[in-house]
Each structure stands twice: as C-alpha cells, then as structure tokens.
Amino acid sequence: MTSNAKTIEEYLDNLPADRKSAVSALRQVVLKNLPAGFREQMGYGMIGYVVPHEIYPPGYHCDPSLPLPFANIASQKNFIAFYHMGIYSDPKLFNWFVNAWQKLTPGKLDMGKSCLRFKKPEQIPYKLIGELMSKISPAAWIKMYETILKGSKKNVKEKPGKIAG
Numbered sequence: 001m002t003s004n005a006k007t008i009e010e011y012l013d014n015l016p017a018d019r020k021s022a023v024s025a026l027r028q029v030v031l032k033n034l035p036a037g038f039r040e041q042m043g044y045g046m047i048g049y050v051v052p053h054e055i056y057p058p059g060y061h062c063d064p065s066l067p068l069p070f071a072n073i074a075s076q077k078n079f080i081a082f083y084h085m086g087i088y089s090d091p092k093l094f095n096w097f098v099n100a101w102q103k104l105t106p107g108k109l110d111m112g113k114s115c116l117r118f119k120k121p122e123q124i125p126y127k128l129i130g131e132l133m134s135k136i137s138p139a140a141w142i143k144m145y146e147t148i149l150k151g152s153k154k155n156v157k158e159k160p161g162k163i164a165g
Helices: 008-013 017-033 085-089 091-104 126-134 138-158
Strands: 039-043 046-051 068-075 080-084 115-118
Touching: 008 017, 008 039, 008 046, 017 046, 017 068, 017 080, 017 126, 046 138, 068 085, 068 138, 080 085, 080 126, 085 091, 085 138, 091 126
Parallel strands: none
Antiparallel strands: 039 046, 046 068, 068 080, 080 115
C-alpha cells in the first residue's frame, strides 16, 4: 500500500488506529536510535531514513536526484513493514540480527531481503529494532553501499544483468 502523503504526520494520520499506534512507536524507536547524519523524510510512499545529499552528493544510483536510502517504515495491506538495507547488505549484521531475534522473540522471523514483516503489531521487538538502527552510521552505510555498487558494476562487465536497481 503506497501512500500519497506528503508529510510523515499526514502518513500517520491516515493509518487505522491500531496501525497508527504501532507505526508511531516503531518510528520513535528508530528516531531515538538513529545515528546522526541520517534524515527522516517521506520516500516511496513510506516513512524513510536516508543519507541526505549534503552528506552524500551522488545520491541513489538508480536516481541521483534522490538521497541514498537506508531504512523505511510502512503500513502494508496485511502487515507493518520495516525495511533495513544494512541487514540486506552486511552478512555479519544479518547473522547478528537473526541470532538476537531467536533469543529475544518467540515468534518466527518473517523476513524478505531487507524487509521485516510484522503481522501482529504487538509482536514488534522495538528494543531489537532500536539496537539494529544504532549499528550503522551514515559513513559506514556509504562505504558499504559503494563497495557493493562497485562490485555490482564489475559483475555487469563480466556477467550482464547482475546489477540491482
């Protein structure tokens, strides 16, 4: 479900009460643990956390007019989604998260590449999400992003069709 909201407040105001409470709580945890330099803004119809052009002028390789995306929160049709590009890009961070999830959370991890899906808002592990958010600075994310992007471009030369975007 993509939102046409122009502001985060408008996005939140358009959510059903149960989703608004959970998304607002998730947002507060993210903001509390968000390393300095990331910026909160609407993007792709979701609440987004990006590295702004002031810090990373090249922007996002798929559309350089956009800042470099890092994380998002969204209310989808059947779940609340939390997207975190670091967990998708860093195998050590992914393994840490999965192990921490298994220790702290009784439920099964419902995860795509960068997307954590929460079908029951009361089962969102806010403290764990906060800890995850604190683990990557904008500088570390830029370095990781550029390393992956350079590797993808190298693979394109060797094997066409391998760059994501």
